[in-house]
Amino acid sequence: MIRELRRDRGFVVGAVIAAGMVLVAVTAPLLAGLAGQDYTTYHDTLLDSARGGVPIGSFGGISGEHWLGVEPGTGRDLFARLVHGAQVSVGVAVAATFLEVLLGVTVGVAAGLGGRWADAGLSRLIDLVLSVPVLVMAIALLAIVPQDWPRPLLLAVVIAVLGWGGTARISRGETLTLRTRDYVAAAQVAGAPWWRVARREILPGLTAPILTYAALLLPTNMVVEAGLSFLGVGVRPPTPSWGQMLSSATTWFRADPMYVFLPGLLLFLTLLSFVLVANGLRRVLDPRQREVLR
Amino acid sequence: MTLLTVEDLRISFGDKRAVDGLSFALAAGGSLGIVGESGSGKSTAALALLGLSGGTVSGTIDFDGVDPATVRGSQITMVFQDPLTALSPFHTVGDQIAEVYRLHTGASRKAARDRAVEVLGQVHIADPARRAAAYPHQFSGGMRQRALIAMAIACRPRLIVADEPTTALDVTVQAQILDLLDEVRATTGAALLLISHDLGVVAGSTEQVVVMRHGKAVEQGRTAAVLSAPEAPYTRALLDAVPRPTSRLFTPGEPLLRVQDVRKHFPQPRRGAFRKPPPIRAVDGVSLDVHAGETLGIVGESGTGKTTLARMMVGLTAPSSGRITFDGTDIRRRQGRSVQMVFQDPLSSLNPRRTVGESIADPLRLAGVRDPRARVEGLLDRVGLSASEYDRYPHQLSGGMRQRVGIARAIAPAPRLIVCDEPVSSLDVTTQAQVLALLEELREELGLSLVFVSHDLAVLRQIADRVAVLKDGTVVEIGPTAEVYEQPRHAYTKELLAAVLAVDPAEARRLRTLRS
């Protein structure tokens, strides 16, 4: 399987970029420190106040000190903000995906293995979650939550709580098919208790479909986070996130194209890399897809 | 006059050679059977006749002077194996037949529709005018296969190629379809090329036979001659593997497993707002005993509740009513592991993500064995596998090997009864024979009792001491094997027995006349 993945050029490129992003996210303060900058210090002298506060100099004020220039309006170091933004964007997406998978698989397997009533109840719950308009609900929820709650964690939880339906449905469906497999019956005949059946017979069978699904869920969650931050209900300043940077960048389109370009490109690249990874995984893990996708 | 001549046909897919120098001829109005194990290249060869094989083809195919691919659908037609998927689900049966007819004859819409109804009648579909407007999913499997045959004869072809036309069908339906093909050949004068892995199928329906193996014809000639006096060792092996009745002396012991008026009803989903349909009575009042040391055969057609009953016997499914006791205690509450099961599909009965050794070790671990590896290797050895298979995954094994693993897992916790649900149905005749022999051996050696579920009367006759005939969830007849086979009392049992395909062509003919 690893060998097959290594042959998928898209996957390799995606995996390298994705791994790089995760690394950047984890080591953000270190990286910013390396550049001798932090993401909060203002640099008024680098801005042209008369022109609305655009950075002085070409390419958004790129210099030896400020590797990627400074943020218009504040003069904060863009490199530091971008790497910290990675921390939020990637961190929230990863956390949300993890929570979703945890919740979804638990509920899905419970529904699939449980009795008629458990299944009926949990299935309705899954239907309910699936008919929640995620973005709408997330905006509404985030708007009424007190300001001082830790924002990134809250984002991850909200995204996960509203978004585990898909994982649960897939897990339930897979569990239902897996449980009709004779090897599950064989385990039961051998006297295995249900939790042993779930762990040893069902869960291994779930890894492939869930992994491929989760791999796509990750970029989706990242888009949701970016969207929420774009709309201003995401993380709170001065904490940076790419979505929020893009949102403020919309007013700097012409005046400071770099400010739009950098977070946009990073977001796009990261999303693309995760999608490529997901695609590669699916190609390898899902034989049916493998045929269709050639 | 020869209609079809195939000479030195070779077909390969990349490096893989599927057909390797096949030659045969078929006379107009004649019939030819091609038999061989799975993967021997039968379907590939048949498709090549229509120019549809998809591989690289060399050699000559002559259809009365023309390339058969140019007259496919009109002069050569084909009946496929799986009637469930061979018809388009989006169009009515009548439309599909009419479309083909119109295409090749240029008839008017009305004429084509009439012809469709006519041929549907010809294949004995009741009320063909109404049924023509139905979609395939509204037909039963047998009816779909009839519809496909109707489509095949609509254009009055000169050759009908039938690729395993009965494999997916019940024995009784299989017999009907084969009879129909025979009748069609007689009434329309079309030649028949019949492909099957089952010697019984070709024995009664063809005059000539080709035995294929690894893409080559190992033997061919008149069916009667080949089957009665095979020359090639492979043909002989095939014939030997066909289950033969054995008579075994047996003295029934104590009743071990008692099934007392057991029912299992599956509720059906509600239809309409208020009407709740009656439940499916999968098992509807079955009482029987399994005695120590005996092999009880359970036979019946698809959907008669065999699997449901078998699963209840091992406690996997709770009966709706009735009692199943093992050694006096309720099977669902039983603590030990004295009843085990062997499943039909050896692939789905092994967890693809765990090594076969692990799978076998599981019941031992549950029984409290700390380090079961040595015991598992012993078991592997016992079922005819090498100990090195321990670390392999199911997909790396052949079907027969997988079934041996399944058996090893079943005997691992030293059970007293093993319930086998169609353990050999998915296997080749030769493998089937080996597995049957293994089960028989183990039963002797370990003093087991066996419940053997099958739809194949021949298999049961070979292995079972007693046979229970199941129909619509009830036992219509139960008794010692020889008795049931030789003096069947129930009409259904008689019907079943009549549908059995004999490998001996003369016997096959006799049975056919019996049926009609």
Place this chain on the structure above:
Amino acid sequence: MIGYLGRRIAGGVLVLLTLSALIYALFYLAPSDPAVLACGKGCTPERLADVREAMGLADPVATQYWHYLQGIVAGRDYSLGPDVRHCPAPCLGYSFETSQPVTALLMDRLPVSFSLALGAEILSLAVGIGAGLLSGARRFRWLDRIVNGLVLAGYAVPVFLVGLLLLLLFCVHLQWLPFPSYVPFTTDPLLWAQNLLLPWIALAVIQSAAYARLTRAGLQESLAEDHIRTARAYGIPERRILWRRALRGALLPLVTLTAVDVAAIVTSAVLTETMFGLPGIGQLLVGAVNQIDLPVVVGVTLLTGLIIVVANAAADLLYAAVDPRVQLR
């Protein structure tokens, strides 16, 4: 069929009831004072007291919810001081911020969101199916690559990024199109389309790629099916097989997806509408959230839930309509 519909509707109503109860509980039990939220910005103490009374906040939450449900079925009166505001039958609350029933506000915005969704969907389907067919029939290899690339990119670009780029390109640089501002279809169909073109494209860029892939995969899958082999064996011409048989099977999954997608566009139009300044329900929501107009927030959430439930049911019905095998039970 009728029975199915009945049960489906009952099921949908149940889901919506639960959803509404949940939303109601969430928002009205939130850590902030609902009266303050409902009263909105620039709220005076007197008005706050009025609102508190009008909302019946003195009652237990369950009673409040019950009144809310009654309002949906039978309409409801809100007394504001001496003034009684009537909120007619499907009453989803009353926006004290704008002095209008929430239902009226929603109905007002719905055409915009639906115009957006419908146009985007039609465009995506046309482009997606077209490209999918061409690449599925393996006519053009380059098209295959483009579709593949777009599918990946489609997953990877947020709609606001595409929107930004489109605005920049067509409205600022090339100036081919006006800055989108909604014109009702009934006023001027041409202007309606012209103004919505960019948002449609933005959404279609993302969605059509998915359709293309689905069409292509579906086509290849259905061309590999047994009944296609039967058709070939009977000498039915390839083109006829493609159009009459394979396509139908290939487009089946698209049918369900389309209904669900229309709902998805309507319900997650927040970003698109904000991006392009279209006064749809998404913008209504953002505005309501900024103004803390709670009744509207609850109303939008419920309406979008309703749209999803209806779309899912519609998808199932549609599926049954195109596939004779599916029996609605």
Place this chain on the structure above:
Amino acid sequence: QGGGGDGSTTTSTAAFDPATCQGGTLTVLNQGGINHLDPARLYTSGGGNLPSLLFRTLTTRNRQPGEAGAKAAPDLATDLGTPSDGAKIWTYHLRDDIFFEDGTPITAKDVKYGIERSFAPELPGGAPYLRDWLDGAADYQGPYKQPDGIKSIETPDDKTIIFKLRKPEGDFPFLATATQFAPVPKAKDSGVDYEKHPISSGPYQVESYEPKKSLVLVRNKHWSTKIDELRYACPDRIEVTSGLDAAVINQRLVTGAGQDANAVTTDAVVGPEQLAQLGTGSELDKRVTRGEFPSTLYLAFNTKKAPFDNPKVREALSYAINRTSVVNALGGSAVQGASTTFLPPQKALGQQPYDYFPAGASGDPAKAKQVLAEAGLTDLTVEVTHENDDSEGIGPKVAAAVQEAFKQAGVTVKLNAIDAATYRDVIGKPATQPGLVLTTWGADWPSGGPFLIPIFDGRQIITAGGNFNLAQYNDPAVNAEIDAINALTDPAAAAARWGALDAKIGKLALVIPLTYEKDVYLYGKNVKNAYADGWRGQLDIARISVK
């Protein structure tokens, strides 16, 4: 600069002839919508831009560029009013030739009824002054609950209206420009629904109105330039679209395609995108109005709360503040000016420049540290309270800039974001008021009074809520001076004394003034006679033409 925006960038007013300017459709592109079109609920300065097209008031702003525009002018009334009893009684006479859109003549009773409506709790939102100023109006609940009306407004005949005040108010002619002074015919009043079609007394009437979304105005046949000298009402039709993004509005104005050539905005100040293109002499530079709306953005201390009860702390923070970063956070020096005085730099307000705690352009953290050290304070942590969104300019952006500046002086800042909906409630109630808040104060009319009184008059500390004297500063001497200036009816004389008062209070560091507002608005290619008036710093729709 200063002098209340001198309208230097007008397209030459001389060439413009109000007699021939009529015609065309004007498009107004706005961010914020008109939430309520009810004259009782509108909170306007000088009658507002759009409301003033529908509602004539007793007086209105003098629609002139520059300083002249910062004066009041008679509208429905024949003059600015006659004060008596030391400016406690104001008498107005209505013109003879004024009509509602349905042709009925406007009477003094209609004006009185309009004012009474604004007291009704179901119609909240208007300016609060009348309740305070009018004698015996404190508990009045509006004409629906108390149909007898307010005693202190008298209408002896159809053309005369007399206001009796609690105390002398020399600014009354300014207050009479508020939209609450628009006439409302009692017969047509439908309560909360009145705003669906308010009865016009101005040059236009409502054709259609959707709250927050759109407003279409067409000519009112019963109005003419003969009966209104101030409004030109050039366009035949005015279409207002709201809910647009500021960037989109400005981009559309720059591009000026199609109908957008006839467009203006009344609330989308230019952003950096346009500022970058606004080089002197550029084409775009000819299409902007530059003005100043008197308004101050400041940090307010609660002197009743530690550590801000210590003047040294307030002074230290005043030294530490970095006004450049605040200016930049709000859009740069083109749209904001650094301010060290509480009064913004308009002549009409009487501002006298002072800078008692010089922080320079970007703060003097060293001096701040020194002051703190002298006071024996190290490791100071303060909380800065701000709104949770940036639309009012007192949101996270500015708060972050303040945080950063204080950090330089060794002061740790915790940010406390409060929901915009409840912000004023929280900070306006002394019981819940945080120690240091970010807030703004704007002029309801161009005079020092409304700027200083609510903020520094000790008798205005309202414990129940709605308090603006956030310092909770109560000095009898200051209160007395306020009373004295209030009695002056000559604006110029008053201005000088307001300026002096501001300069005096400034020494106490009760607030840290941050910036004053500058307004730069773009307008469409075809728009003529656009200039900023000295009252609100933006163009007057009643005077522009698109012909």
